[in-house]
Amino acid sequence: MSKKTSAASACPCGGSTLATCCGPYLSGAAIPPTAETLMRSRYTAYVQGNEPYLLSTWHASTRPTEPIINSEEKLQWLGLEVKSALRLRQRKAEDDENRDTVEFVARLRVNGRGQRLHEISNFVREPAEGELRWFYVDGSFPE
Structure with missing residues (x-):
């Protein structure tokens, strides 16, 4: 079963619609303003299989x-x-306003088996392409 990714569908990260939540970041029309926004857009990119976005924000x-x-x-x-x-x-x-940490739990099925990914992600904000951007650095698993 495939997940709809039209502009009117709910955003996978839990936001109202993809068009008003993570869509502008994934399309390059906007830059995530916070580490949490970047983390949410990266989750959405995983849902969509958007590897170029994931790599560009790493x-x-x-x-x-x-x-x-x-x-x-x-x-x-x-x-x-x-x-x-x-x-x-x-x-x-x-x-240091250029470092941030976001803790999240993502639920998923891998080959039909339910799993939880509990991560504390580290982010850094630095200049890139002429403006400050947040980047995912790494994460730890607190269980």
């Missing part, structure tokens, strides 16, 4: 050189829950 220091999406693997993404965006909790304690 920090060069940790970006994989081999393919990250296996077309042979049967993946069904079931939902995303953002647990926390650390900047919101630590705004006063953190001085």
Whole structure:
């Protein structure tokens, strides 16, 4: 069963519609303004199998050189829950506005078997193509 990805369909990340949520980031019409927005758009890119977007938003220091999406693997993404965006909790304690952390749980089926991906993702914001952009650096798995 394929998931609709028309502009009027709900955004896979949980937003109202793809056109008003992650769609502008995936198409290149807009730049994600926060680490959480980037994380949500990356989740949507995984749902859509959009490897070019995933690679372009991955920090060069940790970006994989081999393919990250296996077309042979049967993946069904079931939902995303953002647990926390650390900047919101630590705004006063953190001085570095160019680093952020987002904790999330993504539910999926891999070859029919249900799985949970619980990750604390690290992001950095730095100049690229003439403006500041957020990039995914790496993540840890807190279980």
